[in-house]
Amino acid sequence: MTAQQQAPLLETLGLSREFGHGQNAVRAVEEVSFSVQPGEIVAIVGESGSGKTTLARLLLRLLDPTSGRILLHGQDVTALHSNRELREYWRKVQAVFQDPYAAFNPFYTNRRVLANALNVLGEKMADGEKLPRIKQALREVGLDAGEVLEKWPHQLSGGQVQRVMIARALVVGPELLIADEPTSMLDASLRVTILNLLKDLRERHAMSILFITHDLGQAYYVSDRILVMCHGRLVEQGPVEEVLGNPQHEYTKRLMADVPLLRGRSEWAAAYGSTAPEA
Amino acid sequence: MRIKNVRAYYAAAPDPDVKAVDDVSLEIHEGEVLGIAGESGCGKSTLAAVISLTAAPPLYVKGGELALDGEVLPLSGQVRPPAHWHGKKVALLPQRALNSLNPTARVRDFVVDVVRAHEPAMSPREARERARHRLEQLSLPPRVLDSYPHQLSGGMRQRVVAVVSTLLDPNLLIADEPTSALDVSSQKQLVLLLKLLLERGFIKRIAFITHDLPMLSNIADRIAVMYAGKLVEVGSTSQIVGSPRHPYTQALISSTLDPDPRVRRCRLEGIQGAPPDLRCPPNGCRFHPRCPSALPICTEQEPPSVGTGDCSAACWCLQEPNREAIR
Numbered sequence: 001m002t003a004q005q006q007a008p009l010l011e012t013l014g015l016s017r018e019f020g021h022g023q024n025a026v027r028a029v030e031e032v033s034f035s036v037q038p039g040e041i042v043a044i045v046g047e048s049g050s051g052k053t054t055l056a057r058l059l060l061r062l063l064d065p066t067s068g069r070i071l072l073h074g075q076d077v078t079a080l081h082s083n084r085e086l087r088e089y090w091r092k093v094q095a096v097f098q099d100p101y102a103a104f105n106p107f108y109t110n111r112r113v114l115a116n117a118l119n120v121l122g123e124k125m126a127d128g129e130k131l132p133r134i135k136q137a138l139r140e141v142g143l144d145a146g147e148v149l150e151k152w153p154h155q156l157s158g159g160q161v162q163r164v165m166i167a168r169a170l171v172v173g174p175e176l177l178i179a180d181e182p183t184s185m186l187d188a189s190l191r192v193t194i195l196n197l198l199k200d201l202r203e204r205h206a207m208s209i210l211f212i213t214h215d216l217g218q219a220y221y222v223s224d225r226i227l228v229m230c231h232g233r234l235v236e237q238g239p240v241e242e243v244l245g246n247p248q249h250e251y252t253k254r255l256m257a258d259v260p261l262l263r264g265r266s267e268w269a270a271a272y273g274s275t276a277p278e279a
Numbered sequence: 280m281r282i283k284n285v286r287a288y289y290a291a292a293p294d295p296d297v298k299a300v301d302d303v304s305l306e307i308h309e310g311e312v313l314g315i316a317g318e319s320g321c322g323k324s325t326l327a328a329v330i331s332l333t334a335a336p337p338l339y340v341k342g343g344e345l346a347l348d349g350e351v352l353p354l355s356g357q358v359r360p361p362a363h364w365h366g367k368k369v370a371l372l373p374q375r376a377l378n379s380l381n382p383t384a385r386v387r388d389f390v391v392d393v394v395r396a397h398e399p400a401m402s403p404r405e406a407r408e409r410a411r412h413r414l415e416q417l418s419l420p421p422r423v424l425d426s427y428p429h430q431l432s433g434g435m436r437q438r439v440v441a442v443v444s445t446l447l448d449p450n451l452l453i454a455d456e457p458t459s460a461l462d463v464s465s466q467k468q469l470v471l472l473l474k475l476l477l478e479r480g481f482i483k484r485i486a487f488i489t490h491d492l493p494m495l496s497n498i499a500d501r502i503a504v505m506y507a508g509k510l511v512e513v514g515s516t517s518q519i520v521g522s523p524r525h526p527y528t529q530a531l532i533s534s535t536l537d538p539d540p541r542v543r544r545c546r547l548e549g550i551q552g553a554p555p556d557l558r559c560p561p562n563g564c565r566f567h568p569r570c571p572s573a574l575p576i577c578t579e580q581e582p583p584s585v586g587t588g589d590c591s592a593a594c595w596c597l598q599e600p601n602r603e604a605i606r
Contacts (some may be wrong), residue, residue, distance in 0.1 A: 010393075021404035026361045039519035047462040047463070048433075048462050049465065093453070129340060146325055150324075158319075159551045159553070160553075178321075187318040187319055187490060188490060188491075188492065188531065188534055188535060189318060189530060189531060189534045189549045190549055190550075190552040191534070191536070192534040192548065193547070193549035195536075196546065196547075196548075196549070199546075214537070215465070216463075216538040217420065217493075217535075217536035217537050217538045217542070218536055219538070220536070220537075220539070220542070220543055221538075221542060222545055223549070241540070244538050245540075255463060255464075256538070257495075258463040258464045258466070258467045259463050259537075259538060260463075260466070260467070260491070260493040260494045260495040260496070261493055261496075261497075261537045261538075261539070262468075262492055262495045262496050262520055262535045262537055263520070263531070263539065263541070274356045276510070
């Protein structure tokens, strides 16, 4: 990316979050500092329990950090608390969650879900104004508005609901999309289409995407830069080809070695010594 | 071990039955790991329930038979499988097996319950000793027997369940998505454990069911690919991965993401469309609505399978005259 010289879109400084008190305290996220440039796809990888989702919730301001700061366009957003301020923030930062069926109210039609999402824009919008935006967002994700709008989530397939979820985020025109394991509930064949969609969104709208996953293959396919998390800490970060091609930290090396590969290990991986005996 | 013409449907009255497994025949040789792959809803887990003799309503077996160790067992609903088949001939390592331990009992007490349910003659002490010995043979720490499930990590619990379910030396182990809830490092350890079980001869063959093709390519000797209740292709792992013949297998393989520059440089394509409604599956080949190379005949007649039992594919494109036409 040539975005290195630009001012970062999002930046975190020493972000930490503790759960519990005293001896039982669990440091889910510890001293995490990184930045996301405009138009960049950054992947966060790590095992289950490494603090990826907690980090996503902190960045979405759904959870308050114990210490540290989050900057959006250089402005501190850690102290935002009023509904009005947070709405303002959520216009710029939107999320796609892991389980689309759990994220949607099963009693709401997709039209209602998408219309409600627009309320984050603050001003009262007439239904007539909302509809074109909703249709536009659905077109972006490759869905036919006539086909999905009047349906309930359970009437759509997993891949379709996940697209509606992405449309829900897009409808407000965010600058940063935080996608927390958006593909882990989907089949391999659908995964690729969702990942391609994320890539296309970046191309079309210069949107930044923070892609959280435990799957190195997906992170490698979609992202420009990668952050590796282990026990709440960022242990390695950098351009994806450098980090996965030549992992420095023990943890990254182990992750790379443990990933089962379909096509076998290439000379590229072998050259960097990240090979493991075939399991 | 061989299954023949297995049909298993879910009763869904007043709708027509859901034909989750339709006319599937398979063989698993001794010492072999057979991978069964496919998308969710393709009938993999239903097949697992049928061969592990745990089918329960609304699932019912319409027909088919299971041959194992020279004995033939008809699978259809009316016949109850003899008790000594469960656990001793056929064992199931279920999906999310790590949650199948009893949370309020130590693992050793759970082991006693399981073993004595199948072999009432065995004393609790014998059962515990057997488990301890087995854990040592597999170089797992025997102290897990004294732990409660919550004291063990997810990966360890999964491995413990794998050991417990094979304590009675079943001929066939059916592993139904055993790795889906684990992270990559635990996945690898579980796979190594299953291979060790096979090597040491505690079990004779494994049916490994998953949607994770990279994982499968590292454990399976042969892979069977299912789509919409049908078996579309069977072949050796290298053949399936290297030169898949059925269009569905080709699409599955090409949408797999390896962390490898060869994958990053090109744009992969998923499979368009969605799997069919199994209450009324499409006529002819069930993949034809999504198939890029569908022929007119695909919409009318079911494709016969081409090749021998160990390596076959069911697609009209593979029939000699059509192959000529496509060229």
